[in-house]
Amino acid sequence: MFEIDDLKKGFGSAGTSVLFAGLSLRVQRGECVAIMGESGVGKSTLLNCMAGLESVDGGSIRLDGTELVGLGDEALAGLRRHRFGFVFQAFHILPHLDVAQNVALPLWLLDADDARADRCARAMLERVGLLDRAGDWPRELSGGELQRVAIARALVHRPSLVLADEPTGNLDPGRAAGVLDLLLECIRDAGAMGILVTHSRTAALRADRILRLSPGGLLPEAVST
Numbered sequence: 001m002f003e004i005d006d007l008k009k010g011f012g013s014a015g016t017s018v019l020f021a022g023l024s025l026r027v028q029r030g031e032c033v034a035i036m037g038e039s040g041v042g043k044s045t046l047l048n049c050m051a052g053l054e055s056v057d058g059g060s061i062r063l064d065g066t067e068l069v070g071l072g073d074e075a076l077a078g079l080r081r082h083r084f085g086f087v088f089q090a091f092h093i094l095p096h097l098d099v100a101q102n103v104a105l106p107l108w109l110l111d112a113d114d115a116r117a118d119r120c121a122r123a124m125l126e127r128v129g130l131l132d133r134a135g136d137w138p139r140e141l142s143g144g145e146l147q148r149v150a151i152a153r154a155l156v157h158r159p160s161l162v163l164a165d166e167p168t169g170n171l172d173p174g175r176a177a178g179v180l181d182l183l184l185e186c187i188r189d190a191g192a193m194g195i196l197v198t199h200s201r202t203a204a205l206r207a208d209r210i211l212r213l214s215p216g217g218l219l220p221e222a223v224s225t
């Protein structure tokens with residue numbers, strides 16, 4: 001379970017310019033939540049706070065009972081390596097590693113032995129339909145394929161929580177739907193939790209529920225079609 005209570009974040013001296021406050025959220029295992037909101041409202045900052053990559057000015061963030069707020073950098077980094085998976089708009093696939101090595105990366109960071117890392121990476125590549133591309137270089141893949149590699153990498157170490165910031169923002173609408181469905185399917189299959197930031201309503205509708213970020217907090221969005 002992922003729990004946020006009364007979270008506050010601001011910038012400037014003593015957090016004078018408040019980005020959000022009083023923000024609360026509960027996500028259960030197997031659940032995917034979409035967060036929408038205007039550009040600049042603080043969606044990416046919120047995701048960074050959730051991962052302990054940015055400090056907060058108050059409140060609590062707990063992943064499976066572990067409080068992140070106040071943890072030291074090293075403990076946070078360890079928690080991120082073990083329990084978080086990330087998918088970014090710009091893919092962040094490393095060009096000098098082949099496809100399978102990119103997927104294996106989180107396992108290398110956890111000191112898994114090479115044979116096991118390779119086996120798990122290939123199993124995830126099979127899951128996202130790219131096993132036949134395992135030995136290819138990233139530059140040989142399309143944008144949609146690169147994001148499927150990123151999905152495999154985000155889940156290969158069986159994280160508890162997957163954070164995705166505009167994961168289909170760089171894809172054409174035709175490819176975006178398939179990639180997003182794959183991401184949500186993989187998160188649900190793994191019994192993980194997903195938080196998906198998007199400005200696309202079509203994308204958000206694929207999640208279990210939609211929340212809208214505003215300076216006042218995270219509010220449920222009525223899902224009417």
Ligand SMILES: Nc1ncnc2c1ncn2[C@@H]1O[C@H](COP(=O)(O)OP(=O)(O)O)[C@@H](O)[C@H]1O
Nearest residue numbers: 011012019037038039040041042043044045046
């Ligand atoms: N380190 C920072 N210092 C001051 N302002 C920042 C900092 N990081 C982000 N911001 C501001 O916070 C706001 C939210 O940014 P962001 O989280 O990227 O929004 P979104 O992802 O919703 O488009 C923006 O107005 C941005 O300028």
Ligand SMILES: [Mg+2]
Nearest residue numbers: 043044045165
């Ligand atoms: Mg953003």
